[in-house]
Amino acid sequence: MSPQDIEKKLVKLCSDGRHKSAASGKIGLFVGENDVFDSVTALSLILAIEEEFKITVEDEEIQPKNFGNLEALVQFVDGKLKNR
Amino acid sequence: MKLSILHLIYQTSIFYWIGKHISPKTLFHICRGIVSLSIRFNPHTKRYLEPLRSVLAPHINGERLRNIAEMHLVYRRYLDNLPYAWRQWSLNGRYIFRAEGEEHVREALAQGRGVILLSSHNFGVTRLIPSVMSRLGHRVIRVGAWDRQEIIRRWGSEAERAWEQLHLGADAWARLRVAKQIAKALRENSLVFMSIWNRSSGSPAQAVRFFNQRFFIDATTMKLCAELKAPVLPCFALCDDKGEINLIIHAPLTGAVSEMSESYCKLLSRYLTDYPEFCRFWKPLLQKREQW
Numbered sequence: 533m534s535p536q537d538i539e540k541k542l543v544k545l546c547s548d549g550r551h552k553s554a555a556s557g558k559i560g561l562f563v564g565e566n567d568v569f570d571s572v573t574a575l576s577l578i579l580a581i582e583e584e585f586k587i588t589v590e591d592e593e594i595q596p597k598n599f600g601n602l603e604a605l606v607q608f609v610d611g612k613l614k615n616r
Numbered sequence: 617m618k619l620s621i622l623h624l625i626y627q628t629s630i631f632y633w634i635g636k637h638i639s640p641k642t643l644f645h646i647c648r649g650i651v652s653l654s655i656r657f658n659p660h661t662k663r664y665l666e667p668l669r670s671v672l673a674p675h676i677n678g679e680r681l682r683n684i685a686e687m688h689l690v691y692r693r694y695l696d697n698l699p700y701a702w703r704q705w706s707l708n709g710r711y712i713f714r715a716e717g718e719e720h721v722r723e724a725l726a727q728g729r730g731v732i733l734l735s736s737h738n739f740g741v742t743r744l745i746p747s748v749m750s751r752l753g754h755r756v757i758r759v760g761a762w763d764r765q766e767i768i769r770r771w772g773s774e775a776e777r778a779w780e781q782l783h784l785g786a787d788a789w790a791r792l793r794v795a796k797q798i799a800k801a802l803r804e805n806s807l808v809f810m811s812i813w814n815r816s817s818g819s820p821a822q823a824v825r826f827f828n829q830r831f832f833i834d835a836t837t838m839k840l841c842a843e844l845k846a847p848v849l850p851c852f853a854l855c856d857d858k859g860e861i862n863l864i865i866h867a868p869l870t871g872a873v874s875e876m877s878e879s880y881c882k883l884l885s886r887y888l889t890d891y892p893e894f895c896r897f898w899k900p901l902l903q904k905r906e907q908w
Contacts, residue, residue: 571788572839575795591793 533613538585539606545580546602574599581605587612622646622693626700636704640712643701644859647693655686665689667898675827687893691855698861699743703772713748717851717865721754721807724847724868730802732841732848733865736833736884737811738896738908741853741861746809747771748853748863750778754807757782759798779809795840802846812837812880814897816904821874824881826888831901833881842873850880852887854894 578589578599587609598608622643625635638646654661665685672681705711724731733749735742746758756779762770763783771777782794798808814824818832841848847868854862866883869876888895900908 571792571795572836572843574792575799575840576843578792578796579799589796591796594793594796595789 533610535606535610538609538613539602541584542581542602542605542609545577545584581609585609585613587616621650622697626697626704632704635701638701640701640705640859643697644690644694647690647697651686651689651693655689661689667902668892668895670902671827671829671898672892684893687857688895691893692896694855694859695741695743698741699747699770702744702747703777711751712859713744713751713861713863715748715752715863715865717849717867718752720849720865720867721749724849725805725807727847728805730805730844730846731807732802732844732846733807733809733851734837734841734848734869734880735809735811735851735853736887737813739852739884739888740891740894741855742811744861745851745853745863746779747777748861749807749809756780756807756809757798757801758809759794760784760811798840799844802844808846810837810841813907814900815907817906821877822881824885824888826885827892829901833877833884834907835877838877838880839873841869842876848876850883854891 578594581587582589589612593608597604599605625631625638655665665688668685668688669681672684676684721731721733733745735745746756749756758779759782760767761784762781764781767777767781767783774780782797784791784794801808813834815822815832815834818835822832822835822838824831824833849868850866852864854864856862869879871879897908
């Protein structure tokens with residue numbers, strides 16, 4: 533799967549319901565309604581990513597460098613898929 | 617460390633042997649004795665009870681109020697020492713609990729999605745629920761704010777307490793990692809214990825009423841529970857007048873997040889009204905602290 537395909541899928545996941553604002557890639561992925569970090573929304577996105585790409589996100593991988601924005605997330609998922 | 621006989625017995629190794637041989641009933645009677653003296657002669661105790669009295673006095677008669685105030689002090693003292701005492705009784709093979717509604721846990725676990733046991737912060741014997749559930753043979757994971765060192769100090773090593781601790785951590789990313797670990801534990805069909813914080817503000821669905829007072833449960837915890845998609849069982853642990861712990865587990869909460877919140881709040885409201893002596897948040901409630 534190419535990084536472009538991964539991005540398309542991620543944008544679709546982010547556009548689904550509560551992650552709408554993150555789909556633009558301009559703001560933090562896990563920023564909720566009031567511009568604060570929303571851990572519940574973040575968790576739902578991580579679980580959705582695991583299911584969509586059939587990957588496992590390890591605890592230590594949950595950090596800003598992998599999930600801070602859409603670009604970082606595309607790179608992270610791409611790396612996970614390549615190392616599978 | 618507080619300067620008290622019971623703290624000395626349970627928290628210093630030199631008195632370990634004595635602590636091990638004090639039965640639950642004896643500990644409870646010691647607490648009653650200390651309270652009956654303190655309520656008469658200690659001015660600090662009278663000041664401490666002022667918030668409780670100011671909330672309850674307009675609604676109940678004097679005799680009942682005195683009884684609630686006294687038992688509140690007894691339970692508070694008893695429960696403060698119980699985690700330490702429990703450690704030693706556990707090692708000694710003595711247990712003092714009964715559980716109602718355990719069938720709800722078994723039925724929920726049969727679905728294979730794990731179980732979330734949800735209790736209220738600062739009410740009853742919340743601290744001992746993981747210990748009781750472990751003793752009943754469940755793999756229990758407790759989610760809480762204390763780090764590993766604090767947990768070991770209070771409950772002993774992992775081998776002694778038989779339940780696991782997930783420390784919430786200091787920042788949002790650490791909390792997210794914990795949420796992910798909870799999801800993993802539930803996938804492994806484990807029992808996860810959480811206690812829900814109280815707040816001075818919130819939406820109507822999260823409002824808890826009792827004795828003309830109102831506060832709100834933390835919205836995020838309930839949202840997280842709903843997101844995890846595991847059965848959520850409210851549970852409350854009380855204590856009888858002999859010091860025995862009674863754990864009551866209710867049927868799973870159903871519906872959307874707001875419905876789950878409303879059902880839980882109604883239940884909590886009922887417990888608070890029926891057993892106000894187990895409330896431990898009179899002062900923060902009156903001061904309208906942001907969270908307690």
